[in-house]
Amino acid sequence: MRGVKCPEDRWAWVEVDLDALRQNTAALKRLLARDKQMMCVVKADAYGHGAVQCAKAMRRAGADQFAVATTTEGVELREAGVREPILILSEPPMEAIQKIVDYDLSPAVFDQDFALALGECAAAAGKVATYHFAIDTGMTRIGVNWRDAVKVRRSIDFHRGIECAGTFTHFATADVQRDWDFNMQARRFTDAVYAMQDAGLETGLVHCANTPATILHPDVHMDMCRVGIGLYGLHPAIETRREVRLRPVMSVRGRITRVEHPEVGTGVSYGLTYRVPKPNIQICTVPIGYADGLSRNLSGNMDVLVNGERCRQVGRICMDQFMFEVTVNNVRAYRPTRAVEYGDVVTVLGYDGDEMITADDMAARRETINYEVVCDFGLRLQKIYV
Numbered sequence: 001m002r003g004v005k006c007p008e009d010r011w012a013w014v015e016v017d018l019d020a021l022r023q024n025t026a027a028l029k030r031l032l033a034r035d036k037q038m039m040c041v042v043k044a045d046a047y048g049h050g051a052v053q054c055a056k057a058m059r060r061a062g063a064d065q066f067a068v069a070t071t072t073e074g075v076e077l078r079e080a081g082v083r084e085p086i087l088i089l090s091e092p093p094m095e096a097i098q099k100i101v102d103y104d105l106s107p108a109v110f111d112q113d114f115a116l117a118l119g120e121c122a123a124a125a126g127k128v129a130t131y132h133f134a135i136d137t138g139m140t141r142i143g144v145n146w147r148d149a150v151k152v153r154r155s156i157d158f159h160r161g162i163e164c165a166g167t168f169t170h171f172a173t174a175d176v177q178r179d180w181d182f183n184m185q186a187r188r189f190t191d192a193v194y195a196m197q198d199a200g201l202e203t204g205l206v207h208c209a210n211t212p213a214t215i216l217h218p219d220v221h222m223d224m225c226r227v228g229i230g231l232y233g234l235h236p237a238i239e240t241r242r243e244v245r246l247r248p249v250m251s252v253r254g255r256i257t258r259v260e261h262p263e264v265g266t267g268v269s270y271g272l273t274y275r276v277p278k279p280n281i282q283i284c285t286v287p288i289g290y291a292d293g294l295s296r297n298l299s300g301n302m303d304v305l306v307n308g309e310r311c312r313q314v315g316r317i318c319m320d321q322f323m324f325e326v327t328v329n330n331v332r333a334y335r336p337t338r339a340v341e342y343g344d345v346v347t348v349l350g351y352d353g354d355e356m357i358t359a360d361d362m363a364a365r366r367e368t369i370n371y372e373v374v375c376d377f378g379l380r381l382q383k384i385y386v
């Protein structure tokens with residue numbers, strides 16, 4: 001692989017394809033009717049892709065609002081010049097309220113004491129703080145129980161320092177089609193929203209759809225969709241693949257820092273769990289490890305791509321490095337593998353020539369989901385935007 005951009009201080013990086021990100025954003029926005037808003041979820045540093053750069057790219061491709069998980073994540077966006085509304089998807093501790101007010105962030109709210117403290121702080125600053133009212137319709141994570149929505153709202157609505165900008169819930173099973181629990185949650189949510197409207201309470205924007213619901217359940221788009229994983233080109237379920245074309249945004253690459261031709265029987269990495277089984281094997285080192293998000297559970301159970309070919313990772317993955325093997329002069333191979341060299345680019349995730357390693361493939365090997373795979377690579381690797 002030639003002409004790749006690479007950091008100067010370490011031969012390991014995450015490549016973020018902003019074109020793909022913009023295309024995915026636009027493709028998801030096209031699923032929404034014209035009068036609906038799209039809230040782009042950039043929590044956890046945009047699922048490991050870099051929140052500031054991603055938010056700026058999404059903004060031009062159709063993002064109306066952003067969502068984060070923590071106050072600190074919201075502050076980072078504001079300090080980078082993001083002016084759109086920013087929702088914090090959970091209710092932060094009381095101690096965060098001053099920052100929330102200072103930076104005009106909108107927290108999720110479900111506790112009366114929190115709501116009133118937010119109102120007091122905003123009023124003292126001569127502001128009105130906006131919040132989104134969180135309703136628990138069956139996931140049992142955050143929010144007011146759907147039966148108590150009106151009661152809790154009535155207990156806070158007298159305060160002039162707060163204003164409800166949105167009402168939302170979150171689905172536990174939006175990735176399943178024709179699911180009884182999903183329908184139950186949707187019904188409880190609409191019941192709660194109608195009850196609030198009947199009681200004369202302002203709901204603000206009503207929203208509940210994450211990526212799978214946005215793609216599979218247009219009937220719950222309501223006023224706004226909250227899309228996350230799809231923006232990054234990953235599908236939350238098999239069923240969503242048919243409905244929209246998405247391009248993976250993240251690739252993970254490194255360069256070979258050492259090439260050895262060890263004798264047969266030589267061990268590799270901690271525990272020497274792998275020993276060179278035959279002659280003509282190169283053992284190559286790449287400076288990416290589990291502290292970079294490459295799970296140690298993948299040891300001996302993953303491939304990498306070099307010069308467009310698949311090679312087997314061998315030995316235990318270390319904190320900052322791993323090794324892989326290349327069989328050279330393999331006369332029986334359909335296409336003899338060329339020996340690799342110091343500095344060659346190694347792809348851990350993404351394309352190289354016709355070969356590709358996907359986050360779904362890696363997730364299956366780790367017994368997790370593609371969400372965790374990309375979040376993990378956001379840990380330490382430098383990001384290169386292309």
Ligand SMILES: *Cc1c(COP(=O)(O)O)cnc(C)c1O
Nearest residue numbers: 041089170210211226227228229
């Ligand atoms: C993370 C999150 C989302 C986005 O979910 P995706 O499946 O990535 O689209 C939406 N809403 C809430 C409340 C979330 O926590």
